[in-house]
Amino acid sequence: xxxxxxxxxxxxxxxxxxxxxxxxxxxxxxxxxxxxxxxxxxxxxxxxxxxxxxxxxxxxxxxxxxxxxxxxxxxxxxxxxxxxxxxxxxxxxxxxxxxxxxxxxxxxxxxxxxxxxxxxxxxxxxxxxxxxxxxxxxxxxxxxxxxxxxxxxxxxxxxxxxxxxxxxxxxxxxxxxxxxxxxxxxxxxxxxxxxxxxxxxxxxxxxxxxxxxxxxxxxxxxxxxxxxxxxxx
Numbered sequence: 001x002x003x004x005x006x007x008x009x010x011x012x013x014x015x016x017x018x019x020x021x022x023x024x025x026x027x028x029x030x031x032x033x034x035x036x037x038x039x040x041x042x043x044x045x046x047x048x049x050x051x052x053x054x055x056x057x058x059x060x061x062x063x064x065x066x067x068x069x070x071x072x073x074x075x076x077x078x079x080x081x082x083x084x085x086x087x088x089x090x091x092x093x094x095x096x097x098x099x100x101x102x103x104x105x106x107x108x109x110x111x112x113x114x115x116x117x118x119x120x121x122x123x124x125x126x127x128x129x130x131x132x133x134x135x136x137x138x139x140x141x142x143x144x145x146x147x148x149x150x151x152x153x154x155x156x157x158x159x160x161x162x163x164x165x166x167x168x169x170x171x172x173x174x175x176x177x178x179x180x181x182x183x184x185x186x187x188x189x190x191x192x193x194x195x196x197x198x199x200x201x202x203x204x205x206x207x208x209x210x211x212x213x214x215x216x217x218x219x220x221x222x223x224x225x226x227x228x229x230x231x232x233x
């Protein structure tokens with residue numbers, strides 16, 4: 001059995017700090033700027049062309065068909081006898097485009113009531129939505145708007161609860177995330193943080209966070225850069 005060594009002898013064999021500094025090579029993290037990968041034929045001056053990168057014509061057609069199927073399952077009235085002025089009429093691609101455009105408009109021009117956007121009183125501003133869609137038609141589409149198909153709803157409901165609870169937004173959510181990653185290559189300055197999505201409806205998945213700018217809604221975790229959400233879960 002080897003004799004125990006004294007601490008001073010062990011310390012004497014250790015290299016000096018100057019020798020260690022000469023041997024250590026600090027890792028220099030690479031810095032990579034973000035890059036865009038937009039189609040060469042894209043008209044970057046067209047807001048609608050940029051919009052269709054994330055919500056394509058096929059996706060809008062899908063939403064229109066899903067909405068019509070959902071309205072049929074809910075037995076929406078298709079005659080004017082039972083509910084004058086509020087009978088259901090199947091949507092078209094044009095209807096969904098106008099509806100989405102009105103939602104974007106409402107997000108920019110805030111008003112306390114939806115009816116205010118169709119108001120024609122002298123003390124109220126005249127908003128653009130009233131030119132393209134009647135109020136009752138907007139309310140009907142808002143009532144029956146649906147993204148997912150019935151078969152997909154049943155399939156997701158049979159899965160464990162820890163799976164995608166936002167299944168009613170599929171395939172729109174997945175298509176949006178894929179487009180976000182397809183057209184933008186992230187750089188080095190990334191962050192992962194919680195993000196609140198405003199929601200005033202009834203859902204067991206909404207939470208309240210009074211300290212946040214959005215006090216109630218859905219909480220997701222997003223990988224983002226300069227305000228651009230690249231991935232979420």
